Amino acid sequence: MKVNKFLITLSLSVFAGCVYASKPIEPIMVTIPAGSFDMGDRANQEAEPLRKVTLPEFSLGKYEVTVSEFRRFIEATGYKMPNTCHHEISSGWFTRTATPGSWQNNSINTSEYQPVNCVDFKAVESYVKWIGEETGLPYRLPTEAEWEYAARAGTTEKFYFGNDPEQTIACEYENVADLTGENVHQRDSGASFVNYLNAGGKSNCVDHAGYASIVGMYKGNPFGLHDMMSNVMEYTADCFVGELPMGGHATAKECKYRSLRGSDWHRNAKPISWRPMRLADFDAGGLEGFRLALDGKRTTDSSSTQIFAQELAQAQQREQQRRDAATPNPNPVTNVQLDKVDGVVILNWDESQQQGVQSYRVYRNDAPGTRFRLIAANIFDTQFKDANADFHAYEYSVVAVRNHEQSDYSELVTTQAGVTAKIPGRIEAEAAFTMSGESIRLKKTSDIEVGYSVTGRGGIPAGATLSFQVHVAQSGEYQLSYRVSSPRNTKGFIVLVNDKELTTSQIAETGGWNNWQTQKGNIVYLQDGEHSITVKSLDNNWKLNWLELQPK
Structure with missing residues (x-):
């Protein structure tokens, strides 16, 4: 009797899937060697005082915990998650109040392999406790000192990839506020990183992600950790205090504020010493996530870890193929000139010589130093007339468009305010x-x-x-x-x-x-x-x- 190899393979696959589904997905870990480092930053008051911290060997998640990993916890425990979240974006960025949305259904994540968000700290604590009980390993959140030591990975500059004063290489290593994000958010909600203080503006590069990215899509730091300074901010085990805690670790039975480390897709590259925080009872948000730590070295990877690593690698490969196929953004428009005739603002600029540039868009802010707002699109020549400008001073910028992707902003031109x-x-x-x-x-x-x-x-x-x-x-x-x-x-x-x-x-x-x-x-x-x-x-x-x- 012939054996149907396909049926055997399918049966084994289903069996493995059932076994796999009953277990936690243990994180892919990186062993962080014991050592000492200078924790803190004299240029940041909240990161003072600078002090020497010595740490034993420990392990840290190579990636932030993903939606896929968190899903196992929900399915196994039936944990009641918040059904509202600070995730929706308008022209003024995040709404002031939480709106319907959850860890698996929000406006930021579209993949099982993006970092889980819309989780509050209680849910994070419950996840950590569950995975520890299920595996018998004392998984936990990293302390602030462990996080900073691992993020620095033996480097001493502003970022682990150097000082990058113009933020032109940050996108090779991290998912930050960039030209891709500016395109996406202007399109989706009219929001802009430019002149937005909370974001600090945008980095001068392209990272191909408008929101949170599939984990591990960018170069790792010298320890082999990914997304340490972006994607989502990460909860730590510490309470937040106004300055760095002695020994780099602050705990209490009840914290008023929780300490997070790292930045997110919503901001430009922040230094390793940057210390965000949240109220301990903060509602779930679209910018907060976490990764796991473990004392010592984990010697083996579980079967769930190995299978997850294979699935993640496939998701990363598909995403990289998408990014490789993307058309580069066109170059900025040059020589924008402004004139005002009978109350009408007239803009003229040089025609783009790049192949495939199809049209232009004009942006204007409501006052100098405020965020840009799109006022005209589908302009097919090199002139635009704004008859809706009043006595205020305005700043204008023109962008070129190719395959729905726009260039960076041109040099600004400004009207003079009249009687206000x-x-x-x-x-x-x-x-x-x-x-x-x-x-x-x-x-x-x-x-x-x-x-x-x-x-x-x-x-x-x-x-x-x-x-x-x-x-x-x-x-x-x-x-x-x-x-x-x-x-x-x-x-x-x-x-x-x-x-x-x-x-x-x-x-x-x-x-x-x-x-x-x-x-x-x-x-x-x-x-x-x-x-x-x-x-x-x-x-x-x-x-x-x-x-x-x-x-x-």
Whole structure:
């Protein structure tokens, strides 16, 4: 009797699959040798003090834990996961509140081999406990010290691949905010990395991933670990404290904040010393994941590990083939010129000489230093007229398009602001024709009204200035009002007219950054005509939406 080899192979495959499905997928591990290193960074206050840390040999996951691995935990335990997550993206990036979405169904992951996200810390703890009990091995999260030691892998520069000051090689090693992501997010939601402080802008390279990537698609560090500084931020075993803990490890029965390490696809390359954190009870998010650690060296790989490694390699190969087949982004548009005729902004630029460039797109921001917004697409010649520009100053950029992929942005061209407000009336914060001060920027307001507010790291910094061009219709006394938010009482600001001090206004605590109030200042006298009004900050911890001057 002949034996059907196909049926035997199929039966064995099904049998192996059943056995495999009943077990955890143990992580592919890398042995990290014992050693000492200088932990921390004098250039980062939260990464001080710099100290020598010595660690014994341990093992660390070669990759971040994937959706496929996490699925075994859910199927085996029936663990109740959150059904909402901070994962959906709009033009202002992530929504303020969690929306329907889960570890297996969210707007970021599309593959079983991407790092699992939309997991809160309780779920991470439960996964770690489960895999330890099922395997008999004391799997755990790495400490901050272990994570940094493993990420540095014997290097001492900003990144394990060098300092990379222009961030031109980061995409070879990590999945960061890049030109691919800029293309994808402008297309999907109108979001931009450019001038987005939380992302730090974008790296000047192409990594072929707009969201989280299949793990292991980029070069590893000298220890052979992948995605240590990107893809998703990784929970550690430590509580977060304001400076590096003694010995590089901080634990407590209850943490107010949890320490994470590494960056994610949503930001440009961050230094190894960067220390993000989350509230201990933070809702599940689209940027947080984890990898596992183990004391000592794991001597053998389980059958589940070996099978997973084969499946992952196949997924990586398919993804690499897709990336290899992608058409390179076209070169940036050159020689963009701006003119303004009868209130219409006219842009002209040089025609692209690259083969396959099909059209152009024009981007504009609502005020200098804010994020780009697409205002025109499918432009087939080298001129564009913007009849919807008002008295604000705008920045424009033009991109070339080939096979639906756009170039990087051209050099910016800027209109000059005219009269930004008529008095009596309101002066919107985004109408400033100049802004100065460390970290000062415009941001979509959280107030009930649309538009922008002025803020910075810790609010508008002391010494910052905002200048506006106004036209006063009639000489007289005017009541000054201002729409602000502040978590505490502040010294406020000085108002100068034509560089001469007019009045000082204090700001009362409003109940928090997102609680806005209209507060009144002094009554001031203004001469009719056109004037420059400057607001000079005397303190930090406040944000401004608008000023208003109405007749007394």
